[in-house]
Amino acid sequence: MGIPHGPEDVTAAWLGSVLDADVREVEVTAIGTGQTGATYRVSATYGTPQAGLPDSFAVKLSAQDDAVRERVALGYRSEVEFYSQIAPSMRIPVPQSFHSDISADGADVVLLLGDMAPAxxxxxxxxxxxxxxxxxxxxxxxxxxxxxxxxxxxxxxxxxxxxxxxxxxxxxxxxxxxxxxxxxxxxxxxxxxxxxxxxxxxxxxxxxxxxxxxxxxxxxxxxxxxxxxxxxxxxxxxxxxxxxxxxxxxxxxxxxxxxxxxxxxxxxxxxxxxxxxxxxxxxxxxxxxxxxxxxxxxxxxxxxxxxxxxxxxxxxxxxxxxxxxxxxxxxxxxxxxxxxxxxxxxxxxxxxxxx
The missing domain is CATH 3.90.1200.10 (Aminoglycoside phosphotransferase (APH), C-terminal lobe)
Known part of the structure; x- marks a missing residue:
């Protein structure tokens, strides 16, 4: 369903599509005030029990300022590359990655990670x-x-x-x-x-x-x-x-x-x-x-x-x-x-x- 541009695009349908799960409802709330990106907590309600999937995620999106997104595109590529290609071979403790996607120009990105609360x-x-x-x-x-x-x-x-x-x-x-x-x-x-x-x-x-x-x-x-x-x-x-x-x-x-x-x-x-x-x-x-x-x-x-x-x-x-x-x-x-x-x-x- 594409890369969410903002929190309004993080819908039950989008989350269900990337998780291949029956997601009925989501609640999206902001986490922090990141300057190079935007992070949200996504609480999910499933229609049927989903083995191995948590009830809460952290989703990272591009900054909502277009100029910032263009400036830090290399950073977005770096983070997607880390979770998709590097993290599985390392032992440093990081959140579990459930999904990532990035546009060809690197300006639009989404990372769906495990929610580490109450950390x-x-x-x-x-x-x-x-x-x-x-x-x-x-x-x-x-x-x-x-x-x-x-x-x-x-x-x-x-x-x-x-x-x-x-x-x-x-x-x-x-x-x-x-x-x-x-x-x-x-x-x-x-x-x-x-x-x-x-x-x-x-x-x-x-x-x-x-x-x-x-x-x-x-x-x-x-x-x-x-x-x-x-x-x-x-x-x-x-x-x-x-x-x-x-x-x-x-x-x-x-x-x-x-x-x-x-x-x-x-x-x-x-x-x-x-x-x-x-x-x-x-x-x-x-x-x-x-x-x-x-x-x-x-x-x-x-x-x-x-x-x-x-x-x-x-x-x-x-x-x-x-x-x-x-x-x-x-x-x-x-x-x-x-x-x-x-x-x-x-x-x-x-x-x-x-x-």
Whole structure:
């Protein structure tokens, strides 16, 4: 029956057709206020009992703003590709996918996923606890481990970041990053400390050599692995990772450092990051990885911290913003820049250039 354009198109007939089920009624309610898409909870009433089908789903549609839909079409393709081609081979906990479809131009999309209620979204501005962080880093190994240095994933069509070994793309992103840093400081500089401005500018000037530092060690990346993209069960014993619009391939430590650098307050991060990296490394070994020692993992983690200002700068400079969005980006930038300084990340990048 086609791709629903808006919630009014998510009817009992449409849901029944994609599920091949006898759906008599649906109730559609909005979830959140996503800027790049629209998510709704769909409660279904069946005419006859349906084995294996839940009573409630989450449906993700394109943004209702045509300009936004065109701008983030690659992200829509990435998420459909993840659920249809990648997720079945991974072990990271994600919602079950019941149906997906996307238009030829990528601007119209639908994803019908399992409803994870009563799980609740992490709070990016408030930050997370050590217990939540442990769940997140162990879950992340379920993406990196199964895809570790596996070249088959290089053939994916909807990759958001430069692939390892693509020097031209690395230079292009480096040039864009320096431009983004200038835009961010021009817009929000009065709210960014002098030290963080210096770290932001230096980090964005290092993006090209940073991307080229470890091309032979790669895995699939979430790309935006942070609290707002995680759902936690109320008792904090289970995590579900969502929002797969930025799937990439690159140094796995980038996801890890981006999570800790954006989602933990600096004092907590510095106190627990060694243990979190150890947890992540131990989880990776459970996927049969034998040629990756703990010291190299720690170095990759240090190197990966540039992922924080990179995504903050690109998101702030080139995406639509809100007051909460600015507050969130500033909190993430401040945390990430402090992590870069404490981990001596820029000095590490320089050491690659000198060898």
């Amino acid at each position: 609740v979204q992490g709070d990016q501005i408030a930050g997370c606890t050590e217990k939540e962080a442990a769940l997140a880093v162990e879950a992340l190994a379920g993406l990196h481990g199964p895809s570790w240095c596996d070249a088959q994933w290089m053939d994916l069509a909807a990759i958001a970041m430069p692939k390892p070994g693509d020097d031209d793309a690395a230079k292009g992103l480096g040039d864009i990053s320096k431009m983004a840093a200038d835009i961010v400081i021009d817009r929000l500089g009065e709210r960014i400390s002098g030290a963080d401005q210096e770290t932001l500018i230096a980090s964005m000037a290092s993006v090209t050599p940073w991307l080229k530092a470890e091309p032979k060690r790669f895995a699939l990346m979430h790309g935006d692995y942070r609290l707002d993209n995680m759902l936690f069960d109320p008792d904090r014993t289970r995590i579900t990772v969502v929002d797969w619009q930025t799937v990439g391939i690159g140094l796995p430590g980038r996801d890890l450092a981006y999570f800790t650098g954006t989602s933990l307050e600096p004092d907590l991060r510095s106190a627990v990051e060694r243990d979190l990296v150890r947890r992540y490394h131990q989880a990776l070994l459970g996927y049969g990885i034998t040629d990756y020692d703990a010291d190299t993992c720690w170095q990759d983690y240090r190197l990966g911290a540039v992922q924080v200002p990179l995504l903050v700068a690109l998101g702030t400079a080139f995406a639509s913003t809100t007051d909460r969005g600015d507050d969130m980006m500033l909190a993430m930038l401040s945390r990430g820049c402090q992590a870069i300084r404490e981990l001596d990340t820029l000095e590490l990048i320089n050491s690659y250039q000198q060898t």
